[in-house]
Amino acid sequence: MAYRGKSLKALRESKRIRLRRISNETRINMAYLEDLERERFDRFPGKFYFESFTKAYARSLGLDPTEVLADLQTPYTEWQGASSQGASHGTASAEDDGLLNRIAGYIRSVQEV
Numbered sequence: 001m002a003y004r005g006k007s008l009k010a011l012r013e014s015k016r017i018r019l020r021r022i023s024n025e026t027r028i029n030m031a032y033l034e035d036l037e038r039e040r041f042d043r044f045p046g047k048f049y050f051e052s053f054t055k056a057y058a059r060s061l062g063l064d065p066t067e068v069l070a071d072l073q074t075p076y077t078e079w080q081g082a083s084s085q086g087a088s089h090g091t092a093s094a095e096d097d098g099l100l101n102r103i104a105g106y107i108r109s110v111q112e113v
Helices: 005-014 019-026 030-038 047-060 065-087 094-112
Strands: none
Touching: 005 030, 005 065, 019 030, 019 047, 030 047, 030 094, 047 065
């Protein structure tokens, strides 16, 4: 099966697993889990976090983490290529972008409280 954000969400819901439970098990902020299901890769602090969160999410659903990560690598790589093209046209540098993503993640986590 080719896993994408929407199919992962549908599978999770069919197993009647709440996102809060996965968040508690994996210690990953719910906002990042929602971003993974929506394929909002711009909200991850970096590739390492995307890969780690994806594997942990897959394990919590009883899926093969390597397979799920491989399936999501394509859209992530496409997003990464599109975002790097934007950076070369005078937008924020990758370092600035990472900082902005971390700040946005912090704000989302504070809003949940």
